[in-house]
Amino acid sequence: MGWLAESLNSSIGKKFIMAVTGLSLISFLLIHLIGNFTLYGGPEAFNGYVETLEIVKPVIRVIELVLALIFILHIFNGIKLWYENKKARPDTYAVDSKKENTTFSSRTMIISGSIVFIFLVLHLATFWVAFNFSGDTHEKAMVYYSVVLEWFQEGWYAGFYVIAVLLLGFHLNHGFQSAFQTFGWNHKKYFPFIKKLGTIYAILMAVGFASIPIYFFINGGN
Amino acid sequence: MSAGNINLKLKIWRQSGMRAVGAFADYQISVSPDSSILEMLDDLNNDLEKQGKDPVVFESDCREGICGTCGLVINGHPHGPKPKIATCQLHMRHFNEGDTVWIEPFRAKAFPVIKDLMVDREGFDKIMHAGGYVSINTGGVPDANEIPIPKDVASTAMDAAECIGCGACVAACKNASAMLFVSAKVSQYSVLPQGQPEKYERVQKMVKVMDELGFGSCTNTYACEAECPKGISVKNIARLNRDFIMSKIKSNTTEIEV
Numbered sequence A: 001m002g003w004l005a006e007s008l009n010s011s012i013g014k015k016f017i018m019a020v021t022g023l024s025l026i027s028f029l030l031i032h033l034i035g036n037f038t039l040y041g042g043p044e045a046f047n048g049y050v051e052t053l054e055i056v057k058p059v060i061r062v063i064e065l066v067l068a069l070i071f072i073l074h075i076f077n078g079i080k081l082w083y084e085n086k087k088a089r090p091d092t093y094a095v096d097s098k099k100e101n102t103t104f105s106s107r108t109m110i111i112s113g114s115i116v117f118i119f120l121v122l123h124l125a126t127f128w129v130a131f132n133f134s135g136d137t138h139e140k141a142m143v144y145y146s147v148v149l150e151w152f153q154e155g156w157y158a159g160f161y162v163i164a165v166l167l168l169g170f171h172l173n174h175g176f177q178s179a180f181q182t183f184g185w186n187h188k189k190y191f192p193f194i195k196k197l198g199t200i201y202a203i204l205m206a207v208g209f210a211s212i213p214i215y216f217f218i219n220g221g222n
Numbered sequence B: 001m002s003a004g005n006i007n008l009k010l011k012i013w014r015q016s017g018m019r020a021v022g023a024f025a026d027y028q029i030s031v032s033p034d035s036s037i038l039e040m041l042d043d044l045n046n047d048l049e050k051q052g053k054d055p056v057v058f059e060s061d062c063r064e065g066i067c068g069t070c071g072l073v074i075n076g077h078p079h080g081p082k083p084k085i086a087t088c089q090l091h092m093r094h095f096n097e098g099d100t101v102w103i104e105p106f107r108a109k110a111f112p113v114i115k116d117l118m119v120d121r122e123g124f125d126k127i128m129h130a131g132g133y134v135s136i137n138t139g140g141v142p143d144a145n146e147i148p149i150p151k152d153v154a155s156t157a158m159d160a161a162e163c164i165g166c167g168a169c170v171a172a173c174k175n176a177s178a179m180l181f182v183s184a185k186v187s188q189y190s191v192l193p194q195g196q197p198e199k200y201e202r203v204q205k206m207v208k209v210m211d212e213l214g215f216g217s218c219t220n221t222y223a224c225e226a227e228c229p230k231g232i233s234v235k236n237i238a239r240l241n242r243d244f245i246m247s248k249i250k251s252n253t254t255e256i257e258v
């Protein structure tokens, strides 16, 4: 193995990849949510927003590719770390104090991550495929909003969406500060702020993303 | 014994050897609130020996919280539920009449149980051999303050050096990660001028051996800091991460020979 591969394969190397990809996904989520909020502006606002993205499609495709790579690295390494860590601690304690010395979010990263992954597959299979591969561009125009509306009127779909983004909130609550610690940025003066910022960010994302299916389910888009 | 004794139910892990299957055994004991948990186990072992039974194997040495030899998981906490003390400093007055006390060995793939409550912590020695030292020729005693070191830097190094290498961090971690231990041993040199020449080599070697020995990686749950008898801070882990990443970027070494 070359030095780079060996470095990235070490325990800290794998965590470094988790932190880099995790923070990239954190920035992506913020942009994604801001975009989604155009749904509250009604069909014109949302369809207009998607149309604008259509204009710069080649750029979007490149971003999608990078994003896919980031997700794959994050998920692959996350599962690998989880598996290796299970092997490092095969036996459990009869009495376990984990509830006293760790947070719920930190213990459940693989669970929240896995549910988010299942959600991601469903999310791409419904919205992304519908937005990108149904009919030619002109026919598609102006129907984006109604695709969203239809899906969010399905109770199970809206329900799973809400559950998934709430779990994402827990993932972010731990993940945000964890990434800084992984980079080695744990400073007496700034780290307490980073922890708070992470929690605020996690709540904003969970509430922000969850509000949309709830709004459409209850309101039916009216 | 004295009237002040308390009666406890003990559930102690018994395992006859490394490859044997272990299980909890129940014991009933009347113990003075003034005795430490290790003294209680001594009492129990005296009784067991009188009955011709195998005593419970556990480790201890200084019995004043500085050697890091004793280490039991008591009611789910390495070194017991009281913060910032070693097992030997846990007194029975913290338990109530009729309590059940669970006593288990440290559990980690890298710390296999040798017998009962005794685990093999040689892994820590191997990590130290890989780089947990400063290579200097010891001549005469250097003059005090020959190398000026700011107070807060010295304190950071001293706080890290407080680590007694007991392994409670590994025992507490859901991943059986040794990061708190390694980070303390790296930090105690990494912040001082004397540690600079070998800074990057040290961190790469110690992490390499740590990984090879099958310790887990760090999920930053911070259980280690909460359970550490010396309160070693996870800021040391951040420093370890930083030193490791910088060493990979900046040092000329492409192959780490340990």
Ligand code: HEM
Pocket: A015, A016, A018, A019, A021, A022, A023, A025, A026, A029, A074, A075, A078, A079, A081, A082, A109, A110, A112, A113, A114, A116, A117, A120, A171, A172, A174, A175, A176, A178, A179, A180, A182, B218, B219, B220
């Ligand atoms: C938009 C989605 C996601 C974001 C923003 C995100 C963000 C993060 C962040 C910031 C971390 C902390 C990295 C560190 O400790 O240095 C993390 C850790 C983790 N993520 Fe994600 N993640 C996402 C999706 C996923 C998915 C789909 C999985 C699927 C398996 C996953 C699994 C994990 C695991 C297992 C960890 C803990 C790794 C460890 O510390 O041992 N994540 N994530």
